[in-house]
Amino acid sequence: PAGSHNPNAMSSNHTDCLLCGSNLYQHLEGQASCLSCSTSSTSDPGSSSCQCLGLNRAFQTSDGFCICKPGFEFYDENFQKQSDEDGDVDCQPAVYSRCLDSEVRDLFGDCRSRTDCSSQCGSKGGAFVGRLGVCECNSIDDLDNVCDSECRSSAVFTTFDFESGQLVTRNSTHVFSSLFPSQIDDFSGDISCTSANAQVNEDYKQECTSPYDPACASSFAGCNVFSMESGDSGFVGLFGSALLDESLTSNRRLTNSSVASSVAANIENPVVCIQLGDSILYKVTNEKYPQYEKDSLLNSNPNFDYGAFRDLDDLAKSSANVALFGFTFNDPGVYVFSMSDDPSKLSVLAVMEQSVACNTKAPFTPLTEANLVAINAKKETGLVLEPDWLMIVALIVGLLTMVFGVVGTLYYFRTQAWRTRGASKPKYRGQTLKSDFNKYHDKGNMFSQDAKVMPSGGEEQDLEGLVGGGDDGGDNLDFGRGGGAGEFEAREIIERIQRHHDIMEKEFLNQHELSSQLHQALKDEADELKQLISQGGGNFGGAGGEANHAKALLTRLKSEAAARRLYEGSAEADETATMAALKRLVDLLEEGATPVAS
Numbered sequence: 001p002a003g004s005h006n007p008n009a010m011s012s013n014h015t016d017c018l019l020c021g022s023n024l025y026q027h028l029e030g031q032a033s034c035l036s037c038s039t040s041s042t043s044d045p046g047s048s049s050c051q052c053l054g055l056n057r058a059f060q061t062s063d064g065f066c067i068c069k070p071g072f073e074f075y076d077e078n079f080q081k082q083s084d085e086d087g088d089v090d091c092q093p094a095v096y097s098r099c100l101d102s103e104v105r106d107l108f109g110d111c112r113s114r115t116d117c118s119s120q121c122g123s124k125g126g127a128f129v130g131r132l133g134v135c136e137c138n139s140i141d142d143l144d145n146v147c148d149s150e151c152r153s154s155a156v157f158t159t160f161d162f163e164s165g166q167l168v169t170r171n172s173t174h175v176f177s178s179l180f181p182s183q184i185d186d187f188s189g190d191i192s193c194t195s196a197n198a199q200v201n202e203d204y205k206q207e208c209t210s211p212y213d214p215a216c217a218s219s220f221a222g223c224n225v226f227s228m229e230s231g232d233s234g235f236v237g238l239f240g241s242a243l244l245d246e247s248l249t250s251n252r253r254l255t256n257s258s259v260a261s262s263v264a265a266n267i268e269n270p271v272v273c274i275q276l277g278d279s280i281l282y283k284v285t286n287e288k289y290p291q292y293e294k295d296s297l298l299n300s301n302p303n304f305d306y307g308a309f310r311d312l313d314d315l316a317k318s319s320a321n322v323a324l325f326g327f328t329f330n331d332p333g334v335y336v337f338s339m340s341d342d343p344s345k346l347s348v349l350a351v352m353e354q355s356v357a358c359n360t361k362a363p364f365t366p367l368t369e370a371n372l373v374a375i376n377a378k379k380e381t382g383l384v385l386e387p388d389w390l391m392i393v394a395l396i397v398g399l400l401t402m403v404f405g406v407v408g409t410l411y412y413f414r415t416q417a418w419r420t421r422g423a424s425k426p427k428y429r430g431q432t433l434k435s436d437f438n439k440y441h442d443k444g445n446m447f448s449q450d451a452k453v454m455p456s457g458g459e460e461q462d463l464e465g466l467v468g469g470g471d472d473g474g475d476n477l478d479f480g481r482g483g484g485a486g487e488f489e490a491r492e493i494i495e496r497i498q499r500h501h502d503i504m505e506k507e508f509l510n511q512h513e514l515s516s517q518l519h520q521a522l523k524d525e526a527d528e529l530k531q532l533i534s535q536g537g538g539n540f541g542g543a544g545g546e547a548n549h550a551k552a553l554l555t556r557l558k559s560e561a562a563a564r565r566l567y568e569g570s571a572e573a574d575e576t577a578t579m580a581a582l583k584r585l586v587d588l589l590e591e592g593a594t595p596v597a598s
Contacts, residue, residue, distance in 0.1 A: 237364030240264025
């Protein structure tokens, strides 16, 4: 089985097979050896394929390549965009451009005009099918006009014999040739047929005459091999066999060549529908050969192994000659191929699931919307699009316009707003400040304008200096220069202040003496209590007189405590009165002298 090998020939039991080791794989059955994974992949023992190291890559069992899946790409060390090259770098989604309203997206993901079908249809023109991304050309060949049912039933076809490994060219009644692929000149690729896909018995439907009828495609021994040609007009699907061209084969055995005709009916750039396990035999040249369009939006199998088509491309570009190329399709899906020298020449090929017949009239049908729908072809829609720069720029411009508009509007209304001023000052206040109230006082000025600051020094000396005039001249305040009654009133105010000062000083002295007396009384009481306690401490244990002595002592303590509370209440009252007097003095000092009018 796949994932194993057996180097010993003629083994008859699958238990004789050996599992492939790590980093080895084998995708085919009955093989004598395993294949090595490339440096971009790895595998576990017994694997039928390898796992790519890079993300979004598909392993190709034919050559060990790890290529990007359809719709993905990567950049190499030279910052060149690659898609179908081997590597272990993660592949990233391809970014497609945004199409305008007047454009549509074709099957390659490019934007094109809705009416532009000249590249695919030429001068005939055509109509673009938007949901499929292809053009349906005008004046296209009709299948029944090219080859009707009678033509198809009598046409020559080729099968690959499962038992002999030969390519058999025949019709329903005659076999025209049988040869091995190695007998074909300038043949490349590979054609095979597995037991799961082959009709191993003889033809079992007697009413079937050719595999060109989809209902009879699985009715003939072996696997079907359909022929296509690469020409100037693109791909050509042949209702016949390319092996009838004698220039392509040597040492070929023809059993009845007069019955076969090398000129076969054909469909240009067809939609191809075949069974699982069938093959296509391409007639090619070094300039014209099929290329698989990996990134086409119609492809449905992201893991399709197209290593043989890459080898064909390398071989065609070399000095070797290529004439025929064969490929067996063992994976169901929809595949798009283009001509090497003209990518606009297309062929869409569908491989049906096991035991599922094609829904078309023949293996080769014209490239129309109806035939594409019949093979379940549909365009991929989940694409990653580039940023809509026009929308982004429009949003940024709109945002900036709105911001500057709001700022400009606010600035305009601010400049056009009513101008306000600070609180106005009444004129009468300014005029009052300018008035000379001295002339309205009949007793002269209370304070002279050239009076100076009271000098520092002792309070009594300063007050005496103020009252008596002093000997220090200009250093004293000059009260009552107007003389007369004004001078008397100033002296009276100074005397009252001095009297209050003397009273307060006396009260402070009395409070100091009271505090000293209180402290001494507390000290005496404490000493007396200590003495009483020390005297009565040893006599509390006796009876009679000792108990009376203790009771008298407690009574005396109670009386002393009551007297103490009475004294403290009196002291607190005196203190309150003193503080009230001090507050009154402070208020008088803060108010200052009050002018007395006549």
